[in-house]
Amino acid sequence: MGRAPCCDKANVKKGPWSPEEDATLKSYIEQHGTGGNWIALPQKIGLKRCGKSCRLRWLNYLRPNIKHGGFSEEEDHIICSLYISIGSRWSIIAAQLPGRTDNDIKNYWNTRLKKKLLGKQRKDSNTRRGGSAAPPPLKQETKNPVMTPYNCPQPYPIQGHSFNDQASLRRLLMKLGGRFSDDPQPTVEAVVVPSIQPNLIDQSPLLLNTENNNNIASSDLSLLPNGFPPEFEEMVSYNPVKMEGMDCFYGSTSSALSDVVGPFVYPPMVPTSLNGYDHEQQPMQGGYWAFEDDQQLMPPQ
DNA sequence: AAGGAAAGCAACCGCGAGGGC
DNA sequence: TGCCCTCGCGGTTGCTTTCCT
Numbered sequence: 001m002g003r004a005p006c007c008d009k010a011n012v013k014k015g016p017w018s019p020e021e022d023a024t025l026k027s028y029i030e031q032h033g034t035g036g037n038w039i040a041l042p043q044k045i046g047l048k049r050c051g052k053s054c055r056l057r058w059l060n061y062l063r064p065n066i067k068h069g070g071f072s073e074e075e076d077h078i079i080c081s082l083y084i085s086i087g088s089r090w091s092i093i094a095a096q097l098p099g100r101t102d103n104d105i106k107n108y109w110n111t112r113l114k115k116k117l118l119g120k121q122r123k124d125s126n127t128r129r130g131g132s133a134a135p136p137p138l139k140q141e142t143k144n145p146v147m148t149p150y151n152c153p154q155p156y157p158i159q160g161h162s163f164n165d166q167a168s169l170r171r172l173l174m175k176l177g178g179r180f181s182d183d184p185q186p187t188v189e190a191v192v193v194p195s196i197q198p199n200l201i202d203q204s205p206l207l208l209n210t211e212n213n214n215n216i217a218s219s220d221l222s223l224l225p226n227g228f229p230p231e232f233e234e235m236v237s238y239n240p241v242k243m244e245g246m247d248c249f250y251g252s253t254s255s256a257l258s259d260v261v262g263p264f265v266y267p268p269m270v271p272t273s274l275n276g277y278d279h280e281q282q283p284m285q286g287g288y289w290a291f292e293d294d295q296q297l298m299p300p301q
Numbered sequence: 302a303a304g305g306a307a308a309g310c311a312a313c314c315g316c317g318a319g320g321g322c
Numbered sequence: 323t324g325c326c327c328t329c330g331c332g333g334t335t336g337c338t339t340t341c342c343t
Contacts, residue, residue: 016311016337039328055329056312068310091331106332107310306342313335321327 007039007050017057021047025054026062034058060101067099071108079105079113 028045035041039051047054060066071079075097082093088109090102097105 014313037328050313052314052329053312059330060311088332102331103311110333111309304343306340308340309338311335311337314333316331316333318330319328322325 007042007052011048012042012050012053013048014053017049017061021049022057022062025058029058029062056103060103065099066101068104071113075100076113076116079109083109 024045024047028041034055035044037051038055041047042049042051042054049057078096079093082089082096086092088106090106090109094100094102094105
């Protein structure tokens with residue numbers, strides 16, 4: 001037996017809202033509020049709509065002070081930073097952007113920002129609808145596109161916080177209800193473990209600015225809490241290095257992500273001593289080790 | 302100019318969480 | 323304690339608009 005439907009599907013209207021419906025819903029809520037019951041609301045005001053649909057329409061469109069489109073660079077940075085740290089938890093991300101809805105941010109990420117970060121943007125989308133100054137059109141993307149790193153200046157101040165360090169980001173996100181894969185919690189979150197692409201190893205030889213050739217200390221690193229977003233995997237090149245005697249991979253990316261997370265190390269195996277991980281010689285299950293201070297490293301030549 | 306492809310976005314759907322009884 | 327109901331979230335769909343050939 002399936003779940004009972006939230007409304008009588010046969011008697012509700014679907015599809016785009018008419019101006020009349022918008023006006024009815026808006027004026028009622030402005031005068032009376034939602035009454036704490038979205039399911040009963042449409043019947044109360046004579047709308048042939050599902051309560052969930054009314055709620056969505058109000059939250060995403062009719063509510064006062066809603067902004068549509070025109071995302072600023074700063075908003076891009078905030079979305080980018082938060083997505084990398086907590087993933088697709090759009091409501092938490094939206095809570096940091098006044099006037100933005102989770103749906104708007106989700107659409108913006110999926111249709112534009114992700115491509116922008118990946119350097120795959122084919123055209124200036126701001127001019128796509130209603131714009132005027134048309135940029136020179138880009139050629140169709142090739143199989144191996146030349147990446148255009150997105151200019152992502154640091155730090156990313158959000159309501160008085162600087163997200164230039166992982167600790168402050170973590171504190172704010174926990175305050176907002178965020179969780180991390182290394183927090184004690186009853187459920188185990190999905191783990192993002194990359195498949196090392198052998199053809200990428202040995203490309204872009206590295207110059208590590210350390211005394212011991214290609215040797216990295218764990219104290220140089222901090223944990224990236226939520227793993228590395230899989231959609232950026234194709235942008236990452238891995239190079240073999242040693243961390244405390246263990247074989248690891250140094251990762252770097254040519255995308256805008258490099259501005260956000262910097263270079264990082266992916267250890268297939270980690271010792272018990274690192275940051276209290278209880279994974280003695282077990283595969284890494286929590287994320288990646290990012291450099292606290294990427295000045296310690298020279299970029300790939 | 303026209304038709305197909307791609308992009309953008311509003312809206313829908315199903316599920317999990319949480320509160321009330 | 324368990325069931326029911328509503329809310330809120332994130333993924334997905336499908337329509338519209340714009341671009342490209």
